[in-house]
Amino acid sequence: MKRLLIPLAAAGLSAALLAHPSSAVPSWVSDNLMPKPADAYSAAKFWLGANGAALRKATQYHWDAKNVSKLVATQSKDGAPDGKPGLTAPTGTPKPSASKNVNLPKTIGKVFFVDSAGRYRWCSATSIQARYRNLVATAGHCVYETGKDVYSKWVFVPGYYQGKAPWGVYAGAYAFTAYDLDTYDDYDGDFAFVAVHNGFSLAGRKEVDKGAFSDWAGDKWVDHEEIKKEEFEPLFAKYGPEGPYWSKEFDLTPEKVNHDYAGAKTLTKVEVTKTAYEAAPKSTETNKNGEQYEQVGPTAISQEAYKKLVADKAEGKVLAWIEAVKDKNGNEIAWYETHYYLKQWVKESKTIRYFRDHYFIGMAKDTGRLGDVVGGQGFAWNQPRGQKVTVFGYPGDPHPDGDKPYTGVTPKWCIGKTGTKTYQVNTFRVEEHQVLKCSMTGGADGGPWLMKYDNGKRTGYVNGVTSMFHDQDGNDRIDFISSAYFDGEVADVYNKANYAETKSIVGPNGELLN
Template identity: 80%
Template sequence: MKRLLIPLAAAGLSAAALAVPAGAAPQWVTDDLVPKPADAYGAAAFWLDANGAALRKAAQYHWDAKDVTKVVATQSKDVPDGKPGMTAPTGAPKASKSGNVNLPKTIGKVFFLDSKGRYNWCSATAIQSRHRNLVATAGHCVYENGKDVFQKWVFVPGYYQGKAPWGVYVGAYAFTAYDLDVYDDYDGDYAFVAVHNGFSLVGQKEVGKGEFAEWAGDKWVKNEEIKKDEYDAGFAKYGSAGPYWSKDFDATPEKVGHDYSGEKILTKVEVTKADYEAAPKATADNKNGEQYEQSGPTPISQEAYKKLAAEKADGKFLGWLDVQKDKNGTETAWYETHYYVKQWVKAGKTVRYFRDHYYIGVAKDTGRLGDVVGGQGFAWNQPRGQKVTVFGYPADRHPDGDKPYSGVTPKWCSGVTANKAYQVNTFRVEEHQVLKCSMTGGADGGPWLMRYDNGKRTGYVNGVTSMFHDQDGNDRVDYISSAYFDGETAAVYDKASYAETKKIVGPNGELLQ
């Protein structure tokens, strides 16, 4: 970028090693996404739950028609801020084909929630790094308005219609240009995200109540209605500590004491958290008012949280509501918990009997991103006028309303970038590289691969799609642009390549802390 005054030196993975003079402006910023494995599990499970329902609900990051601008060539070629450099890719064969271009296994979608709770996605690629855990995408696909990071950020390589064939990789740490983060300067519209090991949900297992309570991963309870004789036998064997319970559906059941000699039923009555904590601990005598069980905390949507909060304010909801916030105070997750105490009642005419079945979700570690799908190379300070192949998942409409892309499958463009730098004043752009291409929004964040080898399906990331342009004024996208990858980009990449991440689940599918 135009501000950098620092020379490059090759080191490590042949990425840039930069010595920052005293008083020099920083080149990069880094922000936490979901660094803790336990929280990362929750973020991935949010997208994977209900067979990928949230993934299918997400829409492409949307560019309004008014943002599809023209680019203006500068008067002369810009000068790179140092020597050109490249980091070699690591490949992964057995990818699909699209026309006469083999699609790389490294590409996929990133999914995230914005500050309004909307489900969005962009395009991205795995890129080579020291720990084989790095994703390259557009900065605006990680940072909202160049400031705070998006929530529940995950990368799904090979994504297709709610499926994650190689697992879900949760973002741990994000790295971007200082100028994007501070000034919303799109000359730095790129980001590198270090992700945790991937995992997938591979099944479920029914367990006992004790193992269920101790399980730190995904879990849920299913209720089965049973006959009275099965209930009697089960309750006689396990008591209130077991999975057997009943409910009297009489409108006004008569409450009795635990020592009542007639036919009676032990029921559970919901109370507030404060009343539950003040209640006596459960005993074998099963006296009225003793603690029965706590159900939750259970993850819910932001919309459900707001609805229940309104009901709680009106006294119509007894449960406990909780919200998780990041370091900036932004809400990231919402939960409800219910509390019950014991109550004996006379058996009525509409008694129903139930058994709880306790299930845990079994997860499988899919390994480091680069070991699973490979990683594209990285190039910086390359001459303009390079032949590149660009991949992405376009889905947005053209400004004229035409919608030729679905966003379901990746598309590609291939050509030679312009040999001059281009400006877009409304986004503080002075140095973008441009390519003739008609892909629309949703493709943003997709890689610009220089020297793409169609057989190996690898190349060198020399840009990521940032913006979409209508040069001939016919209300259709005909050019796309990317930040020019220079020495400052190499500095950000180099910093990101050192970020270490962790496994999320253990060998038995358990959640690691």
């Protein structure tokens, strides 16, 4: 990016970078997602509930075709380093394995969130090495809506597949991004690091007594079982009004009766057609179902009202009978409407039903820190252009021409060398993006660009995250993707996120922690 920062040591990130001179323009911002365990638990439960229904309902963050723009190369061939290059090593390195195919790392997955319109969305992301084994790297626009407000119910699901979370759900606690993205919606800073709570998974339910139910701090609910009166009476006598046994009086469906039935009430008065009226008993009679018919009119109306009723009747909006009276020459001289009604006489009654309450608590299991469970990719900054990278993501959008080769269900990848020049995209304030020839589409947003990817160990160094998609040759097909260039300023933001401590949100018994 554009501001020159103090260079970071090549061997690692220095804690001294936590401080800036008071007059310096900040390079980073931090925002709360869900730092409170109760909010984090609620969000994770939202996505996991009903066997992952919300996860399956979510759709990829969507790029409009009009935003698929061309890249403009700058004159620079050296990129935009603002200090010495540096690397931090990956963690949780698995045992090497031999394969001719590309091995998917456990660290990649999807982030899920709810946008301001209430839509369920997802992007791609990866676990990244961190001091507290709790950091996720993704695109800034997959955390910040229009560069300002953070999305709600933000969670990371590594290894996500069709509503399943094999290694748990990790709710976001704190988000870190570039000051320029947050302030100016500048996509040169389109990246984010999110510190997440320990993961958890749902572990079924347990029925408890009312006391344990009241004390439970996690998910809980009451099921009502209907029982017979002969079961209810001795149990209510034993446990009293504070017990789980109770009764309630319900209104029954009104029963039709004759109009002279003691206590009968008119339930409703419904308009019918003239044909139905003429086929029914006279208005002074009551048939065996307790029904009475009534005629109202004819009533004189204006010619304008008559014309409107004719039009409404033709559209089936009016049941009234309408007519125009003509003179001997056939001219209309008067207009009338007549309405016909059915009155239904009913009696109302009640019944008493009996219930027992069952108290359930939702059990959850702590799945541990993200980096301990799936590992974390390394981090690289101020690297030369032209690096070989392996990029992962979950593409789901169609190409601008409408062709949809990807489903968004399974991760895909691109392998190649990044461009040797920096690139601009004026509509998104981009001046220094790095690029890669790749045909992945929207949904791959936030996926990691892994430098020095070891296919056997399934680890590398995050040197970018997919930000934008481009059609360079104008054939309405995505052929390039781009990422913020990871310089010392990005490393500075990462360093702040690296010191964000989080913890478990559920205890050893599945209870919600404070």
